[in-house]
Amino acid sequence: MKRLFLRCIGCGAEYSGDVVIYRCPRCGDLLDVVVDVDEVFCRESLKGRVESIWRYAELLPDFGDGVVTLGEGFTPLVKCEKLARIVGVRELFLKLEGLNPTGSFKDRGMSVGVSMALRIGARSVICASTGNTSASLAAYSARAGLECIVLIPEGKVAVGKLFQARIHGAKVYQVRGNFDEALSIAIERSSETGAYLLNSVNPWRIEGQKTVSFEVWEQLGRTDINVVVPVGNSGNISAICKGFKELEMYGVIDDVPRLIGVQASGAAPIAEMVRSGASSIRFWDSPETIATAIRIGKPVNWKKGIRAIRESGGTAVSVSDEEILEALRLLATVEGVACELAGASTIAGLRRLVDEGVIGGDETAVCILTGNVLKDPSEQLVAWNVPTVIEAEGVKSI
Numbered sequence: 001m002k003r004l005f006l007r008c009i010g011c012g013a014e015y016s017g018d019v020v021i022y023r024c025p026r027c028g029d030l031l032d033v034v035v036d037v038d039e040v041f042c043r044e045s046l047k048g049r050v051e052s053i054w055r056y057a058e059l060l061p062d063f064g065d066g067v068v069t070l071g072e073g074f075t076p077l078v079k080c081e082k083l084a085r086i087v088g089v090r091e092l093f094l095k096l097e098g099l100n101p102t103g104s105f106k107d108r109g110m111s112v113g114v115s116m117a118l119r120i121g122a123r124s125v126i127c128a129s130t131g132n133t134s135a136s137l138a139a140y141s142a143r144a145g146l147e148c149i150v151l152i153p154e155g156k157v158a159v160g161k162l163f164q165a166r167i168h169g170a171k172v173y174q175v176r177g178n179f180d181e182a183l184s185i186a187i188e189r190s191s192e193t194g195a196y197l198l199n200s201v202n203p204w205r206i207e208g209q210k211t212v213s214f215e216v217w218e219q220l221g222r223t224d225i226n227v228v229v230p231v232g233n234s235g236n237i238s239a240i241c242k243g244f245k246e247l248e249m250y251g252v253i254d255d256v257p258r259l260i261g262v263q264a265s266g267a268a269p270i271a272e273m274v275r276s277g278a279s280s281i282r283f284w285d286s287p288e289t290i291a292t293a294i295r296i297g298k299p300v301n302w303k304k305g306i307r308a309i310r311e312s313g314g315t316a317v318s319v320s321d322e323e324i325l326e327a328l329r330l331l332a333t334v335e336g337v338a339c340e341l342a343g344a345s346t347i348a349g350l351r352r353l354v355d356e357g358v359i360g361g362d363e364t365a366v367c368i369l370t371g372n373v374l375k376d377p378s379e380q381l382v383a384w385n386v387p388t389v390i391e392a393e394g395v396k397s398i
């Protein structure tokens with residue numbers, strides 16, 4: 001027996017998985033997908049399965065032939081001994097989510113989310129985005145044959161991401177405002193037109209994203225670790241926590257890792273709330289950071305994000321743009337691994353927490369590098385390494 005249904009995180013009301021709702025009709029709070037199954041995978045039963053998120057089918061919805069997939073998931077987990085020494089932890093692993101089909105972790109969520117859009121008979125899909133969501137949705141909806149509408153903050157999206165949304169044929173609207181304002185428009189247009197909303201407030205998207213936790217468990221073989229995640233809307237950190245909690249619930253693991261959220265100091269409402277111990281969030285009106293993927297002041301999933309951090313015994317931290325740039329440079333030059341600035345913030349955050357003594361020198365950390373470095377090939381990131389121009393002839397030394 002396998003049953004997936006929706007439960008409100010506020011009032012606990014339950015709804016069938018077949019109804020199209022993004023929030024609780026009774027109290028307006030966020031919805032969780034609850035997975036109730038008799039049997040789940042184990043290390044042995046996973047052998048020989050497809051190398052994508054769909055290898056974990058027991059804990060995902062069934063779409064049969066209607067599944068929309070580009071082979072997302074199953075990304076490398078790379079051990080970094082040099083970086084571990086520099087940062088000051090015993091072991092450090094990087095999860096290369098930038099190697100997903102459109103270059104970010106969003107693909108995990110879109111495979112499930114766009115499959116769901118097809119199942120409910122949607123003809124169009126919509127999202128607001130700091131870039132990666134739009135790139136991913138544009139690709140998956142193209143594959144599914146659905147119309148795609150994306151809203152992005154004008155001038156605040158990395159060039160590669162906007163390029164991706166356009167090349168896959170999405171209808172792109174550049175909003176004269178920030179992400180939070182773009183999201184309000186997307187939610188309103190979705191309810192007016194019936195376009196299926198694929199922001200992370202949609203609980204089915206999170207279902208796809210939780211699979212990164214299954215992979216960390218499968219690849220590393222243990223979960224007494226710190227998982228460090230860049231946080232914007234906090235959909236992903238809550239998805240990761242959900243994945244580990246399901247493994248714990250079904251007896252696959254004994255411990256849920258500590259989840260560590262990292263934000264940019266110019267856009268840090270979640271870190272502020274965790275650090276202050278407050279019981280509700282203070283939204284930021286004008287978020288600003290060079291890491292545009294996490295330039296979010298009103299995180300729509302804040303309740304789920306805070307729950308993930310607190311229930312896992314984790315914490316949150318904010319780091320400056322300079323620390324993020326320095327972390328990217330370090331990663332790229334010492335380990336040969338580069339990623340988006342948002343992903344690099346995890347290294348900066350980890351360093352900070354080790355310095356503060358919150359994470360001990362004998363601990364293990366897995367940093368989730370959420371997006372591909374080529375999405376944002378801007379000069380600022382490589383300003384420290386200026387190419388030398390030389391004549392084509394008569395070169396004596398290099």
Ligand SMILES: Cc1ncc(COP(=O)(O)O)c(C=O)c1O
Pocket residue numbers: 104130131132133200230231232233234235236237293294340342343370371
């Ligand atoms: C590269 C990257 N990292 C992190 C995030 C933050 O994820 P979330 O909004 O689920 O917290 C995003 C969101 O757009 C992203 O694109």
Ligand SMILES: [Zn+2]
Pocket residue numbers: 008009010011012013024025026027028029
């Ligand atoms: Zn409710």
